[in-house]
Amino acid sequence: MQAMYLxxxxxxxxxxxxxxxxxxxxxxxxxxxxxxxxxxxxLNALEGLNVLDALDALDAVGPWDSAPLxxxxxxxxxxxxxxxxxFNRGDYASAGKLYADLARRYPDATRAGDALYWAxxxxxxxxxxxxxxxxxxxxxxxxxxxxxxxxGYALLARIQTALAKQGDGEAAAWLTKYAQPALPAxPAxPAxPAxPxxxxxxxxxxxxxxxxxxxxxxLLQMDAxxxxxxxxxxxxxxxxxxxxxxxxxxxxxxxxHGGETEDILLDVARNDPDSEVRQQAVFWLSQVGSDRAVTxxxxxxxxSTDPELQDKAIFALSQIHNARAAQIxxxxxxxxxxxxxxxxxxxxxLGQQRSPENAAFLRGLYAKVTxxxxxxxxxxxxxxxxxxxxxxxxxxxxxxxxxxVEMRKxxxxxxxxxxxxxxxxxxxxxxxxxxEMKEQLIFVYSQRHEAAALDQLIRIxxxxxxxxxxxxxxxxLGQxxxxxxxxxxxxxxxx
Numbered sequence: 392m393q394a395m396y397l398x399x400x401x402x403x404x405x406x407x408x409x410x411x412x413x414x415x416x417x418x419x420x421x422x423x424x425x426x427x428x429x430x431x432x433x434l435n436a437l438e439g440l441n442v443l444d445a446l447d448a449l450d451a452v453g454p455w456d457s458a459p460l461x462x463x464x465x466x467x468x469x470x471x472x473x474x475x476x477x478f479n480r481g482d483y484a485s486a487g488k489l490y491a492d493l494a495r496r497y498p499d500a501t502r503a504g505d506a507l508y509w510a511x512x513x514x515x516x517x518x519x520x521x522x523x524x525x526x527x528x529x530x531x532x533x534x535x536x537x538x539x540x541x542x543g544y545a546l547l548a549r550i551q552t553a554l555a556k557q558g559d560g561e562a563a564a565w566l567t568k569y570a571q572p573a574l575p576a577x578p579a580x581p582a583x584p585a586x587p588x589x590x591x592x593x594x595x596x597x598x599x600x601x602x603x604x605x606x607x608x609x610l611l612q613m614d615a616x617x618x619x620x621x622x623x624x625x626x627x628x629x630x631x632x633x634x635x636x637x638x639x640x641x642x643x644x645x646x647x648h649g650g651e652t653e654d655i656l657l658d659v660a661r662n663d664p665d666s667e668v669r670q671q672a673v674f675w676l677s678q679v680g681s682d683r684a685v686t687x688x689x690x691x692x693x694x695s696t697d698p699e700l701q702d703k704a705i706f707a708l709s710q711i712h713n714a715r716a717a718q719i720x721x722x723x724x725x726x727x728x729x730x731x732x733x734x735x736x737x738x739x740x741l742g743q744q745r746s747p748e749n750a751a752f753l754r755g756l757y758a759k760v761t762x763x764x765x766x767x768x769x770x771x772x773x774x775x776x777x778x779x780x781x782x783x784x785x786x787x788x789x790x791x792x793x794x795x796v797e798m799r800k801x802x803x804x805x806x807x808x809x810x811x812x813x814x815x816x817x818x819x820x821x822x823x824x825x826x827e828m829k830e831q832l833i834f835v836y837s838q839r840h841e842a843a844a845l846d847q848l849i850r851i852x853x854x855x856x857x858x859x860x861x862x863x864x865x866x867x868l869g870q871x872x873x874x875x876x877x878x879x880x881x882x883x884x885x886x
């Protein structure tokens with residue numbers, strides 16, 4: 392009966408859909424590890440910023456016109472198709488001419504306004520900036536309801552930045568005007584560029600904010616001395632409606648390195664009434680890295696009652712590579728008054744800095760913490776650091792029968808995943824008395840690609856007295872593409 396039972400196991404092992412191997416990134420690559428342990432909340436600050444949506448509209452639109460083609464009877468259709476083909480093959484001069492011709496010949500067509508945007512985009516790609524600007528002004532004046540007007544303002548800001556760098560006074564004046572915290576209403580002037588028409592209600596200011604952010608970014612690139620005071624005015628606003636604009640302004644400030652940038656970010660991190668704005672300031676303080684920034688982050692970490700702000704402070708400190716920042720994280724990881732979640736993040740980020748000091752600290756911390764989640768994070772962090780000392784430590788935990796079996800299994804798993812000594816891992820099997828640990832070892836062998844690991848699975852499948860352990864070895868042999876494994880399975884099926 393047992394032979395039949397194992398034969399069925401072998402058949403199932405051969406036919407069962409392949410179970411994906413556990414893929415764990417080597418210690419040098421932290422990104423997948425961050426995702427696995429939900430430790431990227433700090434990095435997700437970048438997504439929360441929605442920074443420079445206006446400028447990125449060019450990339451978001453893509454290098455082709457995705458507007459649907461209309462009825463072939465439409466007289467604009469052939470021009471639109473020809474312009475699209477020219478743009479897609481990189482012939483921007485022809486594309487710009489064709490799109491502009493469409494707008495000129497069919498000014499009342501549905502596509503006319505969008506054609507001006509695409510003509511300007513093509514000219515921009517072809518470095519014909521003055522003509523591109525002129526077409527965008529025309530779009531704003533005549534086709535304010537075109538689908539691409541918002542993208543047009545973003546493109547205009549980029550064009551004005553490029554022209555201002557070339558000494559164009561009109562472009563510089565445009566950037567300065569639109570970078571201001573408030574845009575006063577202006578009467579229409581036929582000889583002047585059209586002004587954005589924006590509703591003044593709080594929910595409808597996104598378009599105006601996008602234009603202003605794009606202008607601020609351009610002004611900072613062109614004339615940082617004049618841009619920073621304007622950015623400070625934006626960040627001095629305290630109303631809820633301007634919170635989105637302030638978040639974007641924080642990012643723009645962070646791109647300019649210097650003492651004034653540090654002052655601005657510190658002030659925002661401490662005083663802005665919006666939690667997300669403060670979080671962005673804390674995040675970007677990590678790029679400053681000064682002693683003052685470290686002091687501020689330490690203060691925020693210990694005094695803030697906002698868990699998300701604390702997470703950002705932990706991440707920011709982990710990105711400042713000096714001894715004091717690392718010591719603050721080590722102290723926080725031992726702080727029993729802090730939440731376990733925050734301590735886990737500190738432990739994780741310490742593991743991403745492969746220093747002997749952090750490794751020794753984490754090995755010592757393991758015995759001091761009591762929570763299983765904290766212990767698990769210590770095991771994981773040390774596995775990510777790599778190194779012979781950490782590998783031996785993981786094996787010691789796996790062998791220590793006084794440790795909880797779950798911690799032993801995790802230590803064994805990570806030792807196997809991070810390249811632990813296979814000869815030692817193979818030798819463990821016969822020394823282990825606990826069936827759960829043996830099962831974990833079988834799984835560890837299945838995740839290794841060396842011939843010795845397959846040899847061990849074959850040995851277990853053939854000689855192990857415990858039927859359940861043999862079944863597991865047979866199953867994992869069935870996931871192997873090695874001809875030797877297939878031969879063993881056939882031998883079990885046809886004894």
